[in-house]
Amino acid sequence: MSSYSDTDLLSHFSSLLNVFQNEPLQKQQTIKAWCVAFSGGLDSRVLLHLLITSTSLPVRVIHIHHGISDFADDWENFCRDTVVAYDADIEFISKRVAVDSSGSFEEKARQARYQVFEDLLGENEVLLMGHHLNDQVETFFQRLVRGAGLSGLAGMPKSRPLGKGQLLRPLLEVPRASLLKYAQERELSWVEDESNDSLDYDRNYIRHKIAPSFLSRWPSAFTSIARSLSVARQDSESLSFYRDQWLVVNRSLTELNLAALGELPRTEQLGLLSYWVRKRAGHSMSYDQLTSLLNDVVMSQQDAQAVLRVGAFEFRRYQQALYALSITDTEFDGAWSQEITLQPGQVHIERLPDGSCLRLEPDDQGVVFPENRCLIGYRQGGERFKPVGDHHTRELKKWLQAQGVAPWLRSQIPLLYCNQQLVAVADLAVDQAFLCQSGQMGWKVIWQR
Ligand SMILES: Nc1ncnc2c1ncn2[C@@H]1O[C@H](COP(=O)(O)OP(=O)(O)OP(=O)(O)O)[C@@H](O)[C@H]1O
Known part of the structure; x- marks a missing residue:
């Protein structure tokens, strides 16, 4: 794994910010402020330091208090103190989110976090996150064992739109070891999340058990895996581009033109169905569900009234169109409404x-x-x-x-x-x-x- 020296890291970071700053944003406007997603951990601690050393633009620091760990208050205080110690005019924002502890609360916490970032980000603001090379590869392994498709396996993008602004991950090509070295040489302090050592979590298992054995056999494996992931991302984005165009031509998100779908080869029919379902229902279907959608609903006799129910959606065919209906839509009982008054609304x-x-x-x-x-x-x-x-x-x-x-x-x-x-x-x-x-x-x- 190629590592970065202290000065390399700083110049890599500054030139990345510069390129990003001079690249036209969505509407060709210039960046007004950087926001840093600061958990208090090593990665975002180094990120904050690099940013403050490299920029003259306003900086806002955002910390999310999940309230899950017994140490959540300590982390919040650490983050605030770190920002205050810079003695610069940096805004510190801490937001509390309620995450119920049922099911995968890691994922729920992640979603809640991104929602806050999205809400807080203003126009022409860029949110910096501390994901690094190891995160990218660990996520890949995690998704691989869950059976993800191309878009799931493709690496995290270095940047993408987020709310009114943009998200940027400037450390995505940097190995964690380089961040550690940087932090140690600068005598930075950070907090350690006690859950990072628990092998109960898939990510930690990959980090502590899988990654070391990979790296001992192929020392630069992470860099080459990351390169594959970035190629996979480009391919996946380009495929999405053509599929979006196809969907625009062949009607809206709620219905799919089956005559047009029928003209495509079967593999692309499955690919498009999978893409359309993800956009419409917000989650993926398994391969079995997709083939059942294609064989039992799409290919059904026009008058067969075939229905496939997956999660909160029902997929039905009518004439030459396939419909995805959220189940609450279809459960409407059709009763006469006495007094739906003429108010704004639906x-x-x-x-x-x-x-x-x-x-x-x-x-x-x-x-x-x-x-x-x-x-x-x-x-x-x-x-x-x-x-x-x-x-x-x-x-x-x-x-x-x-x-x-x-x-x-x-x-x-x-x-x-x-x-x-x-x-x-x-x-x-x-x-x-x-x-x-x-x-x-x-x-x-x-x-x-
Ligand atoms: N509670 C939080 N508040 C603000 N930002 C967060 C928080 N948790 C994670 N992030 C942001 O998401 C990035 C990746 O988070 P992830 O969960 O992968 O790692 P982490 O162990 O929290 O990272 P770090 O080492 O920076 O703490 C972090 O570098 C940080 O920018």
Whole structure:
């Protein structure tokens, strides 16, 4: 493993900051402040020192108090004292997060931490984190034994957008030994997390048992593994780029065009399904679940009503589209809603000068939108209306069928009734008797799906 001398590390770090600082950010703006994610451990302690030695920009230091360890208060105090001792104008922020101790609280703590960072990061601010080469390789081993795919195995990115700002990991190519040497030579102090020694945690097991045997056989294994991970990351990002484009062309996130999917080779069908599910449901499917989605739902007869339930999602086919529905969506019972008033929210109604708007007369008292006469509700059955551009009155059920609206979605479309007459089908159609003259002010249903 190639190591960094004290001065090498400092110049590697400064030039990285410089490159990053001069690279255009998302909107070609310059960096306003650096933020440091400071746990008090060795890595972020060295990171903080390197930053303060290298920059003239404002620095904010963020510590997350998880409250899990008995020493959490001591760590917080250590971090505050370290920052104060710099005698510079550095802002110190400590945030407490509540992490319940059930299940994988390591992962929950991690998620809570990133959420705070995301919330705190302002525009043109960059959050620096202390991940180093060993972290990168340990994460790889951890994910390998869990059976991750390419995007999971690909290394952590050196930078990526985070909230309104960016995240940067400037030490990602630096071995931990170099950080230790730097800290010792500068006589920096840091806190040791007592849980780092426990072999109960996978990461510690890899660090203490797997990594040393690897390095004794192949001393530069970590550097070459990291190189492979960065190539894997590039490939995975480029694949995501093309898959995103495919998804944009072939409809939205909630439905997938099966005719277009059918034209692809089977391996790419599986790849795209896996990618789409991850984006839609926020987590991955196992290989067995994916093949079942492809074989039993995607390839099912059009009228088979096949359903696959995974986690909080149901995957269903209707005609040439595959739908991912969050289960709370589908559990709606379709009952008539007595008094869903016309308030902002999922459905709201705006007054606009637009020929496609609704003409709804003021009531006797001159109240323009009398809630007692207009209601938003859901389909009960038997509704009829005369859509704009149509010569006949239509049954809503048949109209929805003709529009290709999937059966389980039909009971979830908000309908606007005025004096018990169906006036608008969400923002999809209005009854022509209620249409405004062009240029007149009218009402428009806005449906935030
Ligand atoms: N409680 C925390 N508060 C602020 N930042 C944190 C916290 N925990 C981790 N980080 C940030 O995440 C990086 C990686 O964290 P990880 O959990 O891998 O290691 P760590 O053992 O906490 O790191 P360190 O040695 O810096 O303490 C840290 O270097 C630091 O920048």
